[in-house]
Amino acid sequence: MSGVTKARALKAEKGFSLIEIVIVFFVSLLLIGGLFATLSSSRNTWHRADAQIMLQEELRRGMRQIVRDLRQSGTSQISLPDNGLNYTSVSFNVTDGVLSSGAVDWNSDEVFYNLSAGQVLRTQGADTRVIANKVGSANFSRSGRVVNVYLQCQTQTPSNQVYSANLNSSVVLRNE
Amino acid sequence: MRNNKGSILIAAYGVLFVLLIIGGMLFNRTVFEKKFYDRDQESQMAFGLAEAGVDKALSAMKSAYLSYAGTTSPVAVVGTGEYEAKVSDTNRDGSSLPTNFRRIVATGYIPSRAQPRVTRQIEAIVKKTLPNNFFDYALYTAEDLRFSGQNLAYDVEGKAIYANTPSGDLSDICYDNNDPPTPDDPTDDVCSSPEGSEPAVTHDPSISPLLRFVFSALRAVAASQSNPNTVNRNNIYTAEDLKKKRPFPSTFYYNENPANGPNVVYVEGAMALSGGDVVGGLFLVVGNVTENPEVAVDSTVGGNITIDGAIYTRGEFTLNGGGGELNITGGVWAGGDILVDGGGTVEYSREYMDAIASLINETGAAPAPQIVSWKENEDIEII
Numbered sequence: 185m186s187g188v189t190k191a192r193a194l195k196a197e198k199g200f201s202l203i204e205i206v207i208v209f210f211v212s213l214l215l216i217g218g219l220f221a222t223l224s225s226s227r228n229t230w231h232r233a234d235a236q237i238m239l240q241e242e243l244r245r246g247m248r249q250i251v252r253d254l255r256q257s258g259t260s261q262i263s264l265p266d267n268g269l270n271y272t273s274v275s276f277n278v279t280d281g282v283l284s285s286g287a288v289d290w291n292s293d294e295v296f297y298n299l300s301a302g303q304v305l306r307t308q309g310a311d312t313r314v315i316a317n318k319v320g321s322a323n324f325s326r327s328g329r330v331v332n333v334y335l336q337c338q339t340q341t342p343s344n345q346v347y348s349a350n351l352n353s354s355v356v357l358r359n360e
Numbered sequence: 361m362r363n364n365k366g367s368i369l370i371a372a373y374g375v376l377f378v379l380l381i382i383g384g385m386l387f388n389r390t391v392f393e394k395k396f397y398d399r400d401q402e403s404q405m406a407f408g409l410a411e412a413g414v415d416k417a418l419s420a421m422k423s424a425y426l427s428y429a430g431t432t433s434p435v436a437v438v439g440t441g442e443y444e445a446k447v448s449d450t451n452r453d454g455s456s457l458p459t460n461f462r463r464i465v466a467t468g469y470i471p472s473r474a475q476p477r478v479t480r481q482i483e484a485i486v487k488k489t490l491p492n493n494f495f496d497y498a499l500y501t502a503e504d505l506r507f508s509g510q511n512l513a514y515d516v517e518g519k520a521i522y523a524n525t526p527s528g529d530l531s532d533i534c535y536d537n538n539d540p541p542t543p544d545d546p547t548d549d550v551c552s553s554p555e556g557s558e559p560a561v562t563h564d565p566s567i568s569p570l571l572r573f574v575f576s577a578l579r580a581v582a583a584s585q586s587n588p589n590t591v592n593r594n595n596i597y598t599a600e601d602l603k604k605k606r607p608f609p610s611t612f613y614y615n616e617n618p619a620n621g622p623n624v625v626y627v628e629g630a631m632a633l634s635g636g637d638v639v640g641g642l643f644l645v646v647g648n649v650t651e652n653p654e655v656a657v658d659s660t661v662g663g664n665i666t667i668d669g670a671i672y673t674r675g676e677f678t679l680n681g682g683g684g685e686l687n688i689t690g691g692v693w694a695g696g697d698i699l700v701d702g703g704g705t706v707e708y709s710r711e712y713m714d715a716i717a718s719l720i721n722e723t724g725a726a727p728a729p730q731i732v733s734w735k736e737n738e739d740i741e742i743i
């Protein structure tokens with residue numbers, strides 16, 4: 185291509201006007217903003233759902249162990265007074281069967297549940313285990329043979345939102 | 361321009377990709393949570409089935425206590441799974457249980473024993489035996505014996521027995537052992553102190569839990585007895601009757617005739633007596649047994665009261681003194697604590713206890729099979 189032809193071709197090329205560029209800029213801005221809003225919303229949804237599921241799992245796991253243990257205790261073997269009031273810990277003995285005399289053979293290692301630094305701990309003898317994390321409060325109360333257990337968990341998402349969940353269970357002591 | 365349009369498409373793909381990843385993770389988490397939940401639900405169902413197995417065995421053992429060996433094959437429960445119950449007279453280690461004790465091992469399977477996905481197992485040790493000397497005590501508690509208040513403000517004339525721990529001053533518990541008086545012991549009473557030659561208070565853990573009567577048999581007796589203090593009513597007292605303070609029978613013997621045996625007063629709720637009552641009979645404070653056998657109810661007595669008979673309560677028995685006279689002639693059985701607080705008298709009556717023992721024997725009201733020890737096996741045993 186000769187130099188003259190090249191110059192004509194360049195002259196024929198039209199550039200973007202200022203208005204076009206501004207419009208494209210704003211449209212792009214809107215699109216990007218919308219995309220970020222969608223992503224942020226999705227991220228929050230994920231965090232919320234993840235937090236709720238995690239809290240439910242913690243609650244269920246902790247409650248399952250507590251209920252299982254409590255059922256094996258009896259009214260004469262539990263520290264909770266029969267007054268319906270809430271206590272933050274509970275200790276009790278569980279049965280191991282009967283002795284040759286016919287008396288109930290209560291396991292000498294007491295089971296103890298308490299809340300410590302956001303964790304529900306289960307202690308029996310020298311063994312201490314964490315049975316639930318992120319626990320905000322744990323309450324135990326007794327009315328007759330029925331023990332009520334209340335657990336409340338909470339967690340904070342990376343975006344500093346706080347989510348909580350709670351679980352309540354009534355357990356009948358199977359032994360007397 | 362073409363290149364620019366292409367870049368938007370790529371950006372859109374990128375966003376979609378990120379959204380898909382987030383959605384996928386959320387879906388995955390949700391599926392995991394669903395599985396966790398389903399597992400939990402099935403575990404609860406298996407536990408319920410295992411409890412059904414215990415109930416089934418207990419029911420069968422009412423009529424065939426020593427011979428019932430359990431279910432012959434897994435019992436299917438429509439829509440849930442299967443359970444089975446095995447009954448033996450040995451411990452898990454093969455050692456023998458005490459006489460008249462049986463061990464139920466009940467297992468719940470989801471969905472079936474042949475292909476179990478979830479299994480839960482309960483081990484219950486059951487007894488059906490009338491404790492020695494069940495009718496020999498003024499105070500009989502399957503838990504704690506607690507005395508409080510002023511020393512000697514109360515008076516117990518008869519023996520006492522407890523399963524767990526005593527507390528307070530038990531020195532005023534005495535009884536007459538029917539030996540002739542001697543110069544050294546002109547009254548010949550045996551007292552828990554000082555220097556009693558025989559114990560007036562006995563510790564025996566094997567009396568816990570409290571003997572369970574066949575309540576339906578005693579309720580039938582109460583239903584058959586008309587109450588002279590309430591027109592056209594029998595001796596069954598509902599919670600509403602107690603609220604309205606419907607009068608109790610005032611004598612121990614039904615129609616005041618020893619040949620009729622005792623009044624059987626069946627109290628379906630917590631019993632509270634106060635102020636100037638004179639009541640008589642065998643009081644069974646067992647709560648709404650037919651509706652909710654887990655209810656524990658207490659028997660509380662306070663004020664000026666004379667109880668001409670005996671009280672059996674599955675819950676606690678509290679004798680609150682105050683300034684009034686409190687006399688119980690007969691005895692008290694309590695599944696929970698017995699608390700004697702303040703002034704009062706509990707006097708054992710052999711005559712009344714013999715009458716109650718005869719009634720229990722004639723009606724077949726005791727002993728009923730009752731669970732002594734209940735536990736869940738975590739290391740599942742298939743037998």
